Amino acid sequence: MNKIVELQDLGVMDYKEAWDYQETLFQQTVDIKIANRREGTATQTPNYLLLVEHPHVYTLGKSGDFSNLLINEKQLAEKDAVYYKVNRGGDITYHGPGQIVGYPVLDLENFFTDIHKYLRLLEETMIMVLADYGLRGERSDGETGVWLDVGTPFARKICAMGVRASRWVIMHGFALNVNANLGYFDNIIPCGIRGKGVTSLNVELGVAHVDEQEVKNKILAYFSQLFEAEIVKLQPAEKITL
Numbered sequence: 001m002n003k004i005v006e007l008q009d010l011g012v013m014d015y016k017e018a019w020d021y022q023e024t025l026f027q028q029t030v031d032i033k034i035a036n037r038r039e040g041t042a043t044q045t046p047n048y049l050l051l052v053e054h055p056h057v058y059t060l061g062k063s064g065d066f067s068n069l070l071i072n073e074k075q076l077a078e079k080d081a082v083y084y085k086v087n088r089g090g091d092i093t094y095h096g097p098g099q100i101v102g103y104p105v106l107d108l109e110n111f112f113t114d115i116h117k118y119l120r121l122l123e124e125t126m127i128m129v130l131a132d133y134g135l136r137g138e139r140s141d142g143e144t145g146v147w148l149d150v151g152t153p154f155a156r157k158i159c160a161m162g163v164r165a166s167r168w169v170i171m172h173g174f175a176l177n178v179n180a181n182l183g184y185f186d187n188i189i190p191c192g193i194r195g196k197g198v199t200s201l202n203v204e205l206g207v208a209h210v211d212e213q214e215v216k217n218k219i220l221a222y223f224s225q226l227f228e229a230e231i232v233k234l235q236p237a238e239k240i241t242l
Helices: 013-041 073-078 116-133 182-187 202-205 212-228
Strands: 003-012 048-053 058-061 080-085 090-094 099-107 139-140 143-148 156-161 164-166 169-171 174-177 230-233
Touching: 003 202, 003 212, 013 048, 013 080, 048 212, 073 080, 090 182, 099 212, 116 139, 116 156, 116 174, 116 212, 139 164, 139 169, 182 212, 212 230
Parallel strands: 003 048, 003 230, 058 080
Antiparallel strands: 048 099, 058 090, 099 169, 099 174, 139 143, 143 156, 156 174, 164 169
């Protein structure tokens, strides 16, 4: 089993460009597994973790309800935002500046074959990060992601998650609000869940700005610990070999 995870920080990248890149890595890994089974070989499969920040974008999961997008095409343009229907699970969400988005493209057979465990470990990664800032992140029954003040009228989501899987290869991932403009969430029913709010780390801490690189470093440390993975950071000029 290969527990090395190749990390690439993509900086600011258009959602569709990052999605296409994910799809390429995802399909490459699936193709290796298909070839291994067909030819009776045991070529090692790779693992990747992409970190990225997107310009304003709304994405709707494959089983989501389009009516949860509350603005029309003209209003999207006025807000300098775009919309995509995507192939992950879950409903509608927002990505934008001040949000750390992570796309693990992993062969779970290198770690464990349990999608629910995978999601719970992603949640635990974020819960541990939030604890470092004195916040109690929680799970909400039946609602994937990480929340604050679950079970109260003030419940609010700080990290959204969604996943696509095929042959135990997974893609898509998490979006943690760090310095996010929460006004953009007013244009959707986030994750299709009514009556619950959305928040950002800087808002919870009462500060203008949180060091996003510091948050990334914490995510990587806890991800590595929980998945028992070795993260190999690629230099900015390096390209993942496709």
